Amino acid sequence: MSRFRVAVHIVPRKGLLDPQGKAVADALHALGFSAVADARVGRHVVLDVDAASSDGALASVRTMCDKLLANPVTEDYEIAGVDAA
Amino acid sequence: MSRFRVAVHIVPRKGLLDPQGKAVADALHALGFSAVADARVGRHVVLDVDAASSDGALASVRTMCDKLLANPVTEDYEIAGVDAA
Structure with missing residues (x-):
């Protein structure tokens, strides 16, 4: 068993409203950062994660995302990277 | 002017309490994912961001992080990537 560090990005699904992103964009505009087109x-x-291989760690993190971490209706996730921890 | 897509990770500073991470780890353990050592x-x-160059886009995003996006007391940020959008 080795330990792996897996990074995951969970983002609002494309086309869905992202109120937090809109708030960030509005706040940046209010601070004068007019070059920001979208946030x-x-x-x-x-x-x-402890796993026998990096593939095993990846598979278990995918299951975690499906079961808990990402909302399957409103969010998409992608594995950003796997390293030996 | 071109448009660049800049991704930023804003994470709780190492050594500081991360209650959201602890809640995620506890929930994963409760679901049976005992291989998770930390979250x-x-x-x-x-x-x-609209900018003349990718370096310009990077510099303005760093300023945005310093001024608004990251809490300088409790959070660290890193630029995860810059692409032409």
């Missing part, structure tokens, strides 16, 4: 805000989750 | 939860912000 989207998601979650960056880093998990330390 | 940390941050924000994944994607900004579309």
Whole structure:
């Protein structure tokens, strides 16, 4: 068993309203950052997982995302990276 | 002027309590994912920025993080990537 550090991005599904992103964009405009055309805000989750291989760690993190971490109706997730921890 | 998509990770500073990460780890344990040793939860912000160059886009996003996006006392940020949007 080794320990792997898996990073996951969980983002609002494209085309769905992202109120937090809109709030960030509006706040940046109010501060004078008019070059910002769009902002989207998601979650960056880093998990330390014990597994026999990096593929095993990846598979279990995918299951965690499906079961708990990402809302399957409103969010998409992608595995951003797997490293030995 | 071109448009660049800049991704930023904003994470709780190392050593500080991360209650959201602890809640995620506890929930994963309760669901039977005992292989999870640690979880940390941050924000994944994607900004579309108009700038003359990718360096210019990066510099303005760093300023936005310093001024608004990241809490300088409790959070660290890192630029995860810059692409032409």
